[in-house]
Amino acid sequence: MKNPLSFRAGWISAAFVAFSGVSSEAAIVYASAGSSYSQNFNSLAASGASNAWANDSTLAGWHAVQTGATPSSWSVYQAANGSAAQGALLSIGTGTNSDRALGGQNANTTAPAVTDMLYALQVTNSTGGILSSFTLGYTLEQWRFVQNEVVDKMTLQYQVFSAGSGSITAASGWTTVASLSPNAPVVSSAASAAIDGNASGNRVSVADTVAVSWDAGSELWLRWVDTSSGINAAAGATRAMFGIDDVSFSAVPEPSAMLLGGLGLIGLLRRRRG
Ligand SMILES: [Ca+2]
Numbered sequence: 431m432k433n434p435l436s437f438r439a440g441w442i443s444a445a446f447v448a449f450s451g452v453s454s455e456a457a458i459v460y461a462s463a464g465s466s467y468s469q470n471f472n473s474l475a476a477s478g479a480s481n482a483w484a485n486d487s488t489l490a491g492w493h494a495v496q497t498g499a500t501p502s503s504w505s506v507y508q509a510a511n512g513s514a515a516q517g518a519l520l521s522i523g524t525g526t527n528s529d530r531a532l533g534g535q536n537a538n539t540t541a542p543a544v545t546d547m548l549y550a551l552q553v554t555n556s557t558g559g560i561l562s563s564f565t566l567g568y569t570l571e572q573w574r575f576v577q578n579e580v581v582d583k584m585t586l587q588y589q590v591f592s593a594g595s596g597s598i599t600a601a602s603g604w605t606t607v608a609s610l611s612p613n614a615p616v617v618s619s620a621a622s623a624a625i626d627g628n629a630s631g632n633r634v635s636v637a638d639t640v641a642v643s644w645d646a647g648s649e650l651w652l653r654w655v656d657t658s659s660g661i662n663a664a665a666g667a668t669r670a671m672f673g674i675d676d677v678s679f680s681a682v683p684e685p686s687a688m689l690l691g692g693l694g695l696i697g698l699l700r701r702r703r704g
């Protein structure tokens with residue numbers, strides 16, 4: 431016969447494990463419509479080649495993986511300044527300056543060995559209501575160009591997942607936002623070299639507002655995709671080194687929802703009076 435106390439303890443323990451599982455996927459808790467979230471990545475290490483990295487931990491809400499290459503998930507990241515090809519998860523900046531950007535540099539490969547560098551921000555709608563648009567701004571910084579590379583870009587995608595089901599590597603369901611997907615600012619026939627990703631000619635700042643149906647409790651994932659799809663025969667073994675910096679995010683409900691509801695009520699009253 432089961433002791434009710436031990437059964438209860440087991441139930442509490444199971445509940446605690448379940449709760450712990452949720453909290454380990456902390457994401458960004460977006461609790462107030464219209465509020466702003468920002469990330470400047472300056473908490474990343476400015477030196478070292480084996481700084482510990484864990485998704486949604488090193489930077490709350492942030493995930494990074496590469497596809498089609500080893501490792502597929504990162505356990506470390508390296509400081510970088512663009513002075514050398516560096517196929518890794520990177521904290522990029524000038525020397526050891528504390529202004530860092532999150533990025534990487536992928537290989538010049540083609541299917542089936544395409545190496546895409548993926549970065550994602552996971553945000554949970556905790557406002558209690560449906561949010562109908564988000565506004566995202568960020569800066570794409572280029573810290574190294576590769577000789578004769580013709581086309582390279584950062585592609586921004588988003589997807590809403592039910593609570594707990596989001597993944598940076600989800601195979602389908604992403605929507606690409608062209609206005610948030612800038613091309614590499616620098617292409618050159620000169621020998622591959624470092625450039626200052628903080629200089630105006632080597633960076634592109636983008637911002638736009640995107641319609642979305644983001645239910646209370648569900649997760650919005652914003653995903654940056656740096657793809658190597660397609661061999662560029664004229665280029666070397668790598669693609670441009672990109673960092674993303676100065677991310678800003680906010681979201682709001684349908685702006686006219688309350689107004690239309692009020693006008694509808696007024697119309698109803700008028701009809702009743704007429
Ligand atoms: Ca920064």
Ligand SMILES: [Ca+2]
Nearest residue numbers: 529531628675
């Ligand atoms: Ca920067």
